[in-house]
Amino acid sequence: MELVLKIILVSSVLIQEVSAQETSVAMPDCPQKCGDVTIHYPFGIGRNCSLDWRIQISCNDNFTPPKPFLNYSNLEVVNISVLEGTIEVKNPVFKDCSNRGLAQRVVFVYKPFRFSSTRNLFIAMGCNNLAVIKNLEGSNLGGCMSFCDQKTLTIDKRDCFGVKCCQAIVPPYFWNFTTSLRTTDDDKNLDDICKYAFIVNKKWFENLTDIYSVQLMKEVPAVLDWNLNLTDECYTLRPTNVSRNMSVCGTYATCHNLKCSCLKGYQGNPYLPHGCRDTDECAPSHKKVCAQNCMNTPGGYRCSCKRGWELDTNARGCTEATNVKKARIILAIASCTILGVVLVLAATWWLCKVMKRRRVRIVKEMNFERNGGLLLRQQVSSIEGNVDTTKLFSSKELDMATDHYNKDRILGQGGQGTVYKGMLADGSIVAVKKSKIDDESKKEQFINEVVLLSKTNHRNIVKLHGCCLETDVPLLVYEFIPNGTLFEYIHDYNQDFPLTWDIRVRIAIEIAGALFYLHSASSLPIYHRDIKSSNILLDKKYKAKLADFGTSKSIAIDQTHLTTRVQGTFGYLDPEYFQSSQYTDKSDVYSFGVVLVELLTGQKPILAPRAHDEERSLATHFILAMKENRIFDILDPRFAKEGDKEEIKLFADIAYRCLNLNGRKRPTMKQVAAELESIDKSHTLLTAEQQYEEIEYPVSHLNGLWDLTSTSMSSGTSNSVKVDIEPLIPKY
The missing domain is CATH 1.10.510.10 (Transferase(Phosphotransferase) domain 1)
Structure with missing residues (x-):
């Protein structure tokens, strides 16, 4: 039991060490951070923690939080990028408010650092300000001139194109320089306007909403490229007690343009001995590289296909196997055949339904005529003002209202028909009278009742809502009493x-x-x-x-009586x-x-x-x-x-x-x-x-x-x- 526990303990320690090594950004036993800034190798804090003494970082604990500085330039470090080969520092803003015509400042940085010509801008601000960049020998390397007068003091706070602010590209391949600020006009009205010059991170400067806020700053961010001055094979001479040159690049890393980078399929810090780790191209977080199945391999990946499929020429996509294609063709033919049969059956069913509807419509029209519809129209048209209050109900509407003429809905029966209780679609309760018409006289009685009740409107006379003549026997719809x-x-x-x-x-x-x-x-x-x-x-x-x-x-x-055959009760x-x-x-x-x-x-x-x-x-x-x-x-x-x-x-x-x-x-x-x-x-x-x-x-x-x-x-x-x-x- 104790042996098992010891094995588990040792395994956990080894796993922790491997994990720590994989996630580490610095050499073992070296600080990884100074304040809020991460120090990536080949940079390091302290002895034996950096690849070269010139890129050592000093961590100043006098600040809260502590701040990192380049050892020999005294520039504060803001960020280190190993993959891009850059380091961002805080660069001083040169300021001259004396208007004496000349001001010089010197910036010292040491190899292997130099100011990035692609990531920085040289900016000058002020009126009639000629700002020049010179090397230590006094040769002019670049510069720009900003001018203004009383009419141009108010401009857009984002513009820097010569009026009150100018910009120039930073010359390539220089690390030490001087800056001079000179006035180009003797106008005394502008004596109180200060002049400024600085090298600044181009992206940071362009994102400012007010570029003149820099005038209140002592430092601005600038980008330095670094180069360890390696040989073409990325070897460097180790201390004298080492008998041979040593590669500065770690495992699974290569050298290109005097910089180390991880091999394809690996990622991480190429300067650490085991800083390059395998990239899992098959992980969900990565872009899909295989059409179907993906298997990660050291430094790469391998694609495979599902059963019935095979890899295409680029070994990423999948195409159907020949036998599967044949099966699919057969299936497609069978499907089309079945679909055709289904369409024919559907068309036949639709045609039958149309014919059935047509027959139903013809039967309804015949019922309408047989039940006295023409007589009703004749009676209605003969009435002065016509009858517009009687509704013609459909047979379907009354069939639903009476629950298909359910026996439980019967209210009464007699010689003239059966009366059902019904509920219309709007929720109103009605009485549906299903009349018995077995001879012409009763048909006339039915139509007569419709016409007469349509003309009457009295609170003590039953109200007729309408009728239906398209059924076998005519139907009257009354208010429910x-x-x-x-x-x-x-x-x-x-x-x-x-x-x-x-x-x-x-x-x-x-x-x-x-x-x-x-x-x-x-x-x-x-x-x-x-x-x-x-x-x-x-x-x-x-x-x-x-x-x-x-x-x-x-x-x-004017008529006094009717002469009819005797009817009554x-x-x-x-x-x-x-x-x-x-x-x-x-x-x-x-x-x-x-x-x-x-x-x-x-x-x-x-x-x-x-x-x-x-x-x-x-x-x-x-x-x-x-x-x-x-x-x-x-x-x-x-x-x-x-x-x-x-x-x-x-x-x-x-x-x-x-x-x-x-x-x-x-x-x-x-x-x-x-x-x-x-x-x-x-x-x-x-x-x-x-x-x-x-x-x-x-x-x-x-x-x-x-x-x-x-x-x-x-x-x-x-x-x-x-x-x-x-x-x-x-x-x-």
């Missing part, structure tokens, strides 16, 4: 909404107002022709709305219309009178047969009760005690007059609506007994008519009667 029919609330007690006397009067007033609107206030008079309690719906606020206009008719203003049909086939506005009044009697008695229009009583008509039963002055005996017990007797008598009187066998003696809907609205305010009308004496009702004749009606309607005569339907209502 959620609370059922008046028939249900009269004949089936509802605990949530009991029909009190006040509610019954309100409902009667609302329906009377709707009928008055149809008879007198619409653009053309409209006869409903099927007034009954099951066609009176209650909305979410229990307001009454008149529905089902399938058999309704509009007439000219048992118990509500006007006996006078049944005999003459002439329908008038008073026929609607009669049917409304039956609804009023329903509200009073709570009885159905056709009474169930009872022993010793042949009266099957509610109207006949009510008229006999009125003549015998026993109206309170037949009242609905649910409100008989709460209603005002006088109001009940007035209400019953209105119903009694509406049921007069002689249509001309019946009141108009305008009169009925007015009397109902004032029923709770006026108690000064004539007594019910006086009213009874004014109307002579042959009760036996009325019973006979109803017997005739019942017989005729049950025997299948040509005077057909419409079967009851429950439109637009939920089924409870």
Whole structure:
């Protein structure tokens, strides 16, 4: 166990030593930094730490942090670049404010250093300043002259082209020089302007935003090239105790232009014995050198290819192997073949889809014509101002709205069709009536209902949103009325909404107002022709709305009646219309009178047969009760005690007059609506007994008519009667 630990400890020490040697920039046991500056070999601090005594660095600890200086030039070192063979130092700024015409300063540097002619500039500043560079023998090497006057004292702080500032290139191959500053003008107004000259790092100077800030500096950065004066083979003579010349370049390094550099594929400090290290060309941080696989080798790399590929002529790229190319060609042919088949199939499918859409469109157009679309257009075009409020829904839209006509969405069914609850795309709830059209008359009824409801706009009449004629059977879209029919609330007690006397009067007033609107206030008079309690719906606020206009008719203003085959519902049909086939506005009044009697008695229009009583008509039963002055005996017990007797008598009187066998003696809907609205305010009308004496009702004749009606309607005569339907209502 101890042996294993010792091996691990020795291994870790060796690894640390190798790592330290690889990352070191100086010779072993020599300082690598002075303050913030890194000292790269062949430079060094102290004895035996540099390649040559002339490039020794002294580290001055009197500064915080310490500063490095060249031993024999006393220039502060800023940066050392081994690869470029340069060293950046701080060079003094020469200044003369005496204006005496001559100022000389001397800069000494020693070989192997010299001022870089490519990286430095010679700058002179001031007015009428002639700055000259001379060698130590006094020969002029270069210089420039800056001039200015009172008009040119303000210039761009980045310009140095002769006005107040001039520049010149630094002569090559010199290390020691003197600088002289001389004035070229005797203008005394410029005596207080100082003159400056200095050699400066070209890149640093050009990046200044204000070049005249140098005038406040004592030193500026300058670049020195260094050359160790080596032989062509980069050998130098070692101390006298060494018997032969030694190479100054380290392992994996070579000499060129009297400088050492690492061999290709290596990088690092070429002057250190093991300063050049292998470059990993395959590392992710390097530029990709191989097309596929890369393997690093000492001083280089080797490329390889994946299976099925082979190296090309430059040994970097990869090309497919011959057999792979053949396989790819076969695969390409197969792919094209499959793609062609797929395209043919796709084109066939698309063509079939287009043909199917075309067939669907043709079927929709045929359905539109068959369901009375042309008749609807004809009816609409004949209306003054046309009808622009009725929307034509698409079959797809209503199919989605009713969940494909789900049975759970059915609200009611009857002889004229089925009503579904639906929700349109905008979230609105509607009732969709799927009509039954098995003959031409019903088609006309359907179109008639669309046209008539399109012309009506009354708060107590069901609103028609639109229709759809492109399906097998036509569809009507109404507003959804959620609370059922008046028939249900009269004949089936509802605990949530009991029909009190006040509610019954309100409902009667609302329906009377709707009928008055149809008879007198619409653009053309409209006869409903099927007034009954099951066609009176209650909305979410229990307001009454008149529905089902399938058999309704509009007439000219000067027309008094319609001559049609008899249609209606048992118990509500006007006996006078049944005999003459002439329908008038008073026929609607009669049917409304039956609804009023329903509200009073709570009885159905056709009474169930009872022993010793042949009266099957509610109207006949009510008229006999009125003549015998026993109206309170037949009242609905649910409100008989709460209603005002006088109001009940007035209400019953209105119903009694509406049921007069002689249509001309019946009141108009305008009169009925007015009397109902004032029923709770006026108690000064004539007594019910006086009213009874004014109307002579042959009760036996009325019973006979109803017997005739019942017989005729049950025997299948040509005077057909419409079967009851429950439109637009939920089924409870």
